[in-house]
Amino acid sequence: MTADVWLPLPADEIEGLPAPAESSLTYRFWDGGADFPADPADCVFYAVPYMTPMETAVRPLAAMTSVRVVQTLTAGIDHVQPGLAALPPGVRLCNAKGVHEASTAELALALVLASLRGVPGFVRGQDQEEWRSGFYPALADKSVLIVGYGSIGAAIEDRLAPFECARVARVARSARATERGEVRALADLPALLPKADVVILSTPLTERTKGLVSAEFLGRMRDGALLVNVARGPVVDTKALLAEVESGRITAALDVTDPEPLPAGHPLWHAPGVLISPHVGGSTSAFAPRAKRLLASQLTRFTAGEPLDNVVLTTG
Template identity: 85%
Template sequence: MTTDVWLPIPADEIDGLPDPAASGLTYRFWDGDPDFPADPADCAFYVVPYMKPMGVAVRPLAAMTSVRVVQTLSAGIDHVTPGLGSLPPGVALCNAKGVHEASTAELTLALILASLRGIPGFVRGQDREEWRDGFYPALADKSVLIVGYGSIGAAIEDRLAPFECARVVRVARSARATERGPVHALGDLPGLLPGADVVILSTPLTPDTRHLADAAFLARLKDGALLVNVSRGPVVDTEALLAETGQGRITAALDVTDPEPLPAGHPLWHARGVLISPHVGGSTSAFMPRAKRLLAAQLTRFAQAEPLRNEVLTTT
């Protein structure tokens, strides 16, 4: 049985990994370099390099004939799913639930507050030595709709609590009850959108959520609503968003775009009322400690033949 583990972080930098001598695991460092660290056929546990293009993430998969676990360091798995069809049956795909919640929720609040309070305009005013006073929208008393109420959506709600929002409405793939209140199903969105002042997209990218925020979705938003996307760029129909923001009817704050990276000259760069950050929701100082703890815990479970955490699917 193969025992190679491919890690995008050097093993000697991760506290708590199973001891190679006791576990039989062999750690190989690979962060997406052109040359593989060993024969991919000998890899049993593949940790996908973080913040690398899809082509890098899936490149070794077809040759990983003995792999048993594919572990991402991202919450989303859309960058590896195109390569899963080349894997043998029974391979567990696990995501990084627990790693990105704090950072992504922080940025979500930063984008909301910056957009509502006019921070981009203040920065431009400072550059021009202009004093841009006046009244600006507050987050207080706003109705907030979170579309995608998983662990990140819940972390966002945690951070909304002190801001005196009028209400927080939750939406996920299917309806359920929580201690905080009901979670609505995606099918309820048409009736919920008109009442929202701020709509936060924190949903995974799936066939059901691609272009979820299309022309019909955006048309249901009230005048002056703010759309915040911290999920994946294709969850929003870019052309539809440009049409709505071009009229000045709604505003948007985007940590992700479609296309991404956003090329020079793209109209989103200068779209009216649009604030863009370069997909940095999870890439903060909080990432590495949490990622290392996740890998140590997962590999300890793997070495001891215990059930893994964060399993999203198993190949067939």
């Protein structure tokens, strides 16, 4: 039996990996293809291929009887959770905290600015050679509510700082204090939503957050508010959102949708006041160098018997 590490990138492209001769590890490249690179039973460290369907991500898990670590390259872990029950006890599941903050926060801000300033309409106007001048909302002087104040939520606030927002409120699973100010609990949303001009979703998808943005949630948003989703599609009740945007009461900018990918003919495509990007918050040029640094660091810790970073849960 060998001690295999399954990597979604060729090992020779990742600087800083422990040398196989010194670590007794054998690196195997698997990017989610039909054929496994080796016997899954020999895998001790599984780095899940990035941007593959859930069915692909979990396919080898049941056969990974020796695995000790499952490392995602995503901030969320919802795409591997269905396979965790098949794993032996004591397996550490780690996420990719530190990999996606910069690019996801960039996109969140881009979606806010594009939606408020009317950029989609300008693009359509350019296609039709129309000069669509006028007054448009600015981010300056707006009140922003960030729902999901983990590392991505904090990175979004970092990028909001220069834009002269009137107020930034923060909500997470539980209340706490930060250097920037108070983080409120999810239970405080009913009181906070009516005060926000822009609501940005950056929360993980859990049983508690699935359908969080319900008809009641949306109904508490103020008239003319903008909803931005860079979290996961199922955090939002799509039917309830459609009712609100089709009425023209609120607008939305969505990097993620439910269903996803959004199929042709779906009413969200042409709903008024909706801007859609195809789940590209993390898939930028910033991904590869950060992902490689994370894998090298985690495997160095693993071979040295040191605590791993970003442990979300341990099977048991």
